[in-house]
Amino acid sequence: MSRINIPRQLAREVLLEAGHRCAIPTCRSTPVEIAHIKPYAEVKEHKFDNLIALCPNCHSRHHKGEIDRKSLRQYKANLSVLNSRYGDFERRILLQFATQPGTNVIKLPGGNLIFLLYLIEDGYLEHIGHSEGHNDDEFPNFDLYYLTENGQEFITKWLNAEQLQ
């Protein structure tokens, strides 16, 4: 393939946007490649809005048409919503729920409430309990958080490449 390489700074921005993981929320694999949403052969340029980080498997599924452009565009838009609204810790919590369907409670070491404030403010997560652990194999103390119905809906939309906001 003879084409001009993607400028390093632009590549870095695309990788950062996806947290250096595949942008497909059900995948999130590494390593990643930079994919053109609309094929390079058509656009003949590298623009941030048309670039997305994908693992080699999802990249080839995109080329085979198994993951369409519209979904990729929405996944990219959703990454931007997630990145601008939530911190890394919150995104990990969302991912944790996303990869474990049917689970709606998570147990975390105590003292992390501040890192989850936006998810709580948005009504996606609820602090439902606190406990002092007394077993050696238990966290010293821990909090329980519940994924609300709105939270479940948010994750479902994210996984289905629907608009988040």
Ligand SMILES: [Zn+2]
């Ligand atoms: Zn992937």
